[in-house]
Amino acid sequence: MTTANQTAVERYRNNFLKEVEANVEEGHMVKMCMQCGVCAGSCPLGPHWTHSPQKIFMMIRAGKRDEVLGSDSMFMCTSCYNCMVRCPRQLPITHIMHGLANYAHRLGLAPKGQPTRDFATLFWNNAIKKGRVNELMLTLRHYFRGGLVSGIKEALGMQSVGLGLFLAKRLNPMEIFGGHGVKDLKGFHAIIAKAKEIEDRKKGFTS
Amino acid sequence: MNAPATPVTPKYAAYICSGCGIGDAMKVGQLENIAKKEGKMALVKSHPFLCNAEGVQIIRDDIANEQVTHVCIAACSRRAKTEAFQFDGVAMSRANLREGVLWVVAAGKEHDEVRQEMAADYVRMGCAEVKKMKQPAGNAKESSSKRILVVGGGMSGMTAALEIAEAGYEAVIVEKTGALGGMAAKLWKRQPFKAPYSAAQEVGAGETAAKIAASPLIKVHLNSTIAETSGAPGRFAIKVAQESGAVSEETVGAIVQATGFTTYDMAKLPELGGGQPNVVDQAGLEAMALAANGGAIKRADGKDVKSVVFVQCAGQRDTTGQHLSYCSGHCCGTSIKQATYFKDQNPDIDTVVMYQDLRVPGMGEDFYRGAQERGVIFTKGKASKVTGGDNCAVTFKDLILDEENTIAADLVVLATGQVPNAGVDLEAWNPVVTAAEGGDEAAKAQRIVMHDSSVLKLNYRQGPDVPQFKHGFADSHFICFPYETRRTGIYAAGPVRRPMDMLQATDDATGAALKAIQAVENAAIGRAAHPRSGDLSFPTARLEGCTQCKRCTVECPFGAIDEDEKRFPKFNEERCRRCGTCMGACPVRVISFENYSVDTVGSQVKAVEIPEEDEEKPRILVLACENDAYPALDMAGLARMNYSAWVRVIPVRCLGSVNTIWITDALNSGYDGVMMMGCKKGDDYQCHFVKGSELAHYRMSKIGDTLKQMGLEPERVVTQEVAITDNARVVKLINDYVAELDKLGPSPMKGFG
Numbered sequence: 031m032t033t034a035n036q037t038a039v040e041r042y043r044n045n046f047l048k049e050v051e052a053n054v055e056e057g058h059m060v061k062m063c064m065q066c067g068v069c070a071g072s073c074p075l076g077p078h079w080t081h082s083p084q085k086i087f088m089m090i091r092a093g094k095r096d097e098v099l100g101s102d103s104m105f106m107c108t109s110c111y112n113c114m115v116r117c118p119r120q121l122p123i124t125h126i127m128h129g130l131a132n133y134a135h136r137l138g139l140a141p142k143g144q145p146t147r148d149f150a151t152l153f154w155n156n157a158i159k160k161g162r163v164n165e166l167m168l169t170l171r172h173y174f175r176g177g178l179v180s181g182i183k184e185a186l187g188m189q190s191v192g193l194g195l196f197l198a199k200r201l202n203p204m205e206i207f208g209g210h211g212v213k214d215l216k217g218f219h220a221i222i223a224k225a226k227e228i229e230d231r232k233k234g235f236t237s
Numbered sequence: 238m239n240a241p242a243t244p245v246t247p248k249y250a251a252y253i254c255s256g257c258g259i260g261d262a263m264k265v266g267q268l269e270n271i272a273k274k275e276g277k278m279a280l281v282k283s284h285p286f287l288c289n290a291e292g293v294q295i296i297r298d299d300i301a302n303e304q305v306t307h308v309c310i311a312a313c314s315r316r317a318k319t320e321a322f323q324f325d326g327v328a329m330s331r332a333n334l335r336e337g338v339l340w341v342v343a344a345g346k347e348h349d350e351v352r353q354e355m356a357a358d359y360v361r362m363g364c365a366e367v368k369k370m371k372q373p374a375g376n377a378k379e380s381s382s383k384r385i386l387v388v389g390g391g392m393s394g395m396t397a398a399l400e401i402a403e404a405g406y407e408a409v410i411v412e413k414t415g416a417l418g419g420m421a422a423k424l425w426k427r428q429p430f431k432a433p434y435s436a437a438q439e440v441g442a443g444e445t446a447a448k449i450a451a452s453p454l455i456k457v458h459l460n461s462t463i464a465e466t467s468g469a470p471g472r473f474a475i476k477v478a479q480e481s482g483a484v485s486e487e488t489v490g491a492i493v494q495a496t497g498f499t500t501y502d503m504a505k506l507p508e509l510g511g512g513q514p515n516v517v518d519q520a521g522l523e524a525m526a527l528a529a530n531g532g533a534i535k536r537a538d539g540k541d542v543k544s545v546v547f548v549q550c551a552g553q554r555d556t557t558g559q560h561l562s563y564c565s566g567h568c569c570g571t572s573i574k575q576a577t578y579f580k581d582q583n584p585d586i587d588t589v590v591m592y593q594d595l596r597v598p599g600m601g602e603d604f605y606r607g608a609q610e611r612g613v614i615f616t617k618g619k620a621s622k623v624t625g626g627d628n629c630a631v632t633f634k635d636l637i638l639d640e641e642n643t644i645a646a647d648l649v650v651l652a653t654g655q656v657p658n659a660g661v662d663l664e665a666w667n668p669v670v671t672a673a674e675g676g677d678e679a680a681k682a683q684r685i686v687m688h689d690s691s692v693l694k695l696n697y698r699q700g701p702d703v704p705q706f707k708h709g710f711a712d713s714h715f716i717c718f719p720y721e722t723r724r725t726g727i728y729a730a731g732p733v734r735r736p737m738d739m740l741q742a743t744d745d746a747t748g749a750a751l752k753a754i755q756a757v758e759n760a761a762i763g764r765a766a767h768p769r770s771g772d773l774s775f776p777t778a779r780l781e782g783c784t785q786c787k788r789c790t791v792e793c794p795f796g797a798i799d800e801d802e803k804r805f806p807k808f809n810e811e812r813c814r815r816c817g818t819c820m821g822a823c824p825v826r827v828i829s830f831e832n833y834s835v836d837t838v839g840s841q842v843k844a845v846e847i848p849e850e851d852e853e854k855p856r857i858l859v860l861a862c863e864n865d866a867y868p869a870l871d872m873a874g875l876a877r878m879n880y881s882a883w884v885r886v887i888p889v890r891c892l893g894s895v896n897t898i899w900i901t902d903a904l905n906s907g908y909d910g911v912m913m914m915g916c917k918k919g920d921d922y923q924c925h926f927v928k929g930s931e932l933a934h935y936r937m938s939k940i941g942d943t944l945k946q947m948g949l950e951p952e953r954v955v956t957q958e959v960a961i962t963d964n965a966r967v968v969k970l971i972n973d974y975v976a977e978l979d980k981l982g983p984s985p986m987k988g989f990g
Contacts, residue, residue: 047614062609064595065617065637088637091614119606 055129069113104131160211254287254312276364332363336874376763381471391419393495393731396746425526435607469811470726471760490757513625551651565654567738660692660702789819817894866914872964893929
């Protein structure tokens with residue numbers, strides 16, 4: 031358990047709804063859910079995740095902190111906004127889902143090895159390094175996430191695509207040596223650091 | 238009104254309209270001859286547009302100059318052109334040549350013969366009927382009371398009395414307790430009933446009571462109950478008994494029963510903690526909130542409440558048969574309101590409303606949302622066990638997460654339902670009375686206990702209270718006639734007639750008050766109440782023929798008939814709704830109305846010309862209820878749907894008024910079959926007289942023996958339930974029946990008639 035997690039547990043005395051309201055984007059709308067289930071029925075990924083938004087909201091109210099923050103459901107959201115458009119109570123469901131995913135990730139409670147979460151982490155770490163996405167490194171790291179053998183297999187499987195991109199000058203093999211960045215890299219890193227500081231302060235991640 | 242009775246020498250006239258295409262499709266001259274020769278009409282005229290000013294004037298002139306007293310109009314349905322064909326002081330019959338013949342018999346020359354025969358029969362029937370009719374004279378009362386008694390001084394009763402007074406009538410309230418207000422006075426706040434709908438609002442019972450005290454038209458009896466109600470609309474005599482024993486008398490014209498409800502006894506719910514400490518019902522919580530007077534609501538042991546769980550549907554919507562099977566409607570809103578008592582006082586108090594289906598009718602959705610905004614938690618779950626005590630616990634099945642769970646709470650509130658205060662259940666009363674009259678001592682004691690629990694203590698032949706319908710609520714039809722009970726002039730309002738919240742109860746009280754005002758006005762001029770409003774006829778019995786079989790007194794759906802000292806039926810015409818169920822019940826046929834009798838219908842049955850067997854033209858009698866079936870047949874005509882030209886339709890006031898003699902007469906005279914069309918019966922009845930259709934079905938279930946004796950197949954008499962929207966269905970019913978009778982072959986009675 032991280033320090034941030036311990037602090038949160040202590041501060042909200044097991045009142046998970048209040049914790050969500052304080053720390054999760056649009057979390058104050060969770061209490062307005064009337065359990066009609068339209069979101070659950072609208073979700074195109076419905077069969078592929080453990081808990082529907084309806085259930086997630088009910089679990090938050092029932093104080094099921096570990097189950098909610100350990101759920102893979104929020105990471106499966108593709109932001110199609112179907113639920114949000116249809117919700118009769120106008121809950122910003124998509125935003126709440128992303129807020130919950132972010133909160134669980136920051137607390138270190140999100141499920142390990144969840145592919146969407148892993149790819150998102152990879153993408154973020156890649157992007158903030160130079161302020162631009164190094165596509166060659168991103169794809170290579172993604173292919174080799176499971177080890178050398180599976181990586182070579184996956185990369186070979188995509189070689190025709192890679193060749194096509196190279197010929198169309200959309201892929202520069204020299205990027206493997208670090209690639210190019212934004213003009214003011216120092217300034218960019220300062221922006222990211224400041225944003226993180228503000229978010230940490232707002233959400234109570236002071237450590 | 239008060240027109241003189243039919244003059245000594247009756248003069249009959251028939252008017253045949255050839256408009257709307259009647260003249261093109263039928264030989265009107267032949268119909269005139271039939272009216273004259275067979276119908277024995279003194280005057281017969283035809284007109285191409287009878288309902289226009291000129292046509293109507295012809296009739297008016299004949300009434301004025303030729304002393305015509307009885308008019309048969311052969312034109313459209315009796316339900317059409319009623320304003321044009323309205324002649325005071327004369328008896329009138331209508332032969333339905335348009336909706337009944339022209340529009341339903343297939344067009345074309347090949348059908349000319351049967352069409353003409355059908356029209357001729359309807360003319361014969363119209364002439365036969367009118368000769369047996371008398372114009373009802375009415376029976377206005379010199380001294381009819383227009384005061385209205387309101388039983389119960391709660392929110393419904395107070396509202397009814399105020400509405401009555403506002404309309405300029407006098408009201409008398411009889412209230413059992415020492416103060417007005419009833420359940421409303423025991424509430425801290427009420428559910429929002431006016432904008433904004435997001436927060437609980439002041440009850441205002443005190444202000445309403447003050448308005449009553451200030452009204453010169455309202456008299457209040459506190460600490461009083463009713464010792465006896467006798468009489469009828471316009472002349473109810475009420476004995477009001479005070480707690481002290483003093484009895485005073487009130488004369489009133491109508492009664493509004495607003496006796497409200499009692500909360501379902503929590504002690505019957507031990508599994509939900511009923512009776513255990515810190516488990517209360519909603520009324521219990523209101524008492525705690527009143528005691529707190531806006532401050533923190535404390536438990537009985539003085540401790541603060543930090544968490545509270547509201548268990549909805551406690552002992553309601555029960556499928557096991559042990560508890561209330563219905564939803565009381567107000568309890569979701571009430572629990573939301575009570576949760577806001579806690580949240581508004583201290584937002585840190587955990588409030589959970591545990592529901593299966595949250596039902597917040599009307600503007601309740603705003604209130605629900607308002608409570609959610611305040612942080613009230615709504616959990617969809619079904620409680621299986623509640624333990625009370627210092628630390629309460631609610632074990633429940635979470636219906637979203639599909640798992641068993643337990644919530645701890647300092648206080649548990651059970652949303653129990655409403656039990657109506659409707660008095661004695663007559664279904665239980667009547668067997669006890671029969672046993673007591675048979676000399677059973679236990680039954681005699683039981684009868685006294687039951688009578689003591691009666692609200693109205695009516696001295697009616699059929700029992701001391703209004704009949705109950707489902708679940709002990711006073712009988713009423715929730716769509717068609719919500720306030721009507723089966724006791725004319727007595728109107729139920731508020732939770733005594735169905736479960737409801739306070740806003741609905743006050744609306745209800747207003748409706749019932751207006752119905753009561755109608756009732757006193759109608760009673761004063763001898764007019765019927767709903768559904769034959771305005772009818773001046775009333776039943777009379779030729780007592781010298783009466784065998785005292787009591788069928789009329791037992792079967793009258795409205796308890797209108799008592800027994801006199803000699804055990805003859807005693808008609809209370811003000812209580813009568815003119816359905817004719819007594820007439821249908823009477824085995825010796827001594828009961829009749831001036832314009833509706835065994836003869837008016839019987840003579841029509843006999844007037845139809847029955848073709849010989851070898852003509853292969855069956856005749857089928859259709860007795861159609863005028864409330865739903867006859868309009869449905871008219872609508873079928875309006876839609877130009879064709880049905881068999883073998884049928885002859887006679888409208889009846891209610892299937893309950895059908896006397897079996899009409900059926901046996903019809904079969905004896907050679908009809909091939911008889912079809913009866915009445916309203917839906919049973920729990921979801923549509924019968925305008927509540928029980929008429931049911932009684933008719935019951936009577937017809939017994940007719941098999943008679944048919945057997947006559948050597949006829951039981952299929953020759955059928956009874957159907959028909960709704961007013963069934964225009965396509967009535968056509969199919971008729972045509973299918975004609976096909977079935979065709980298989981049976983012609984009636985063996987033909988030629989003996």
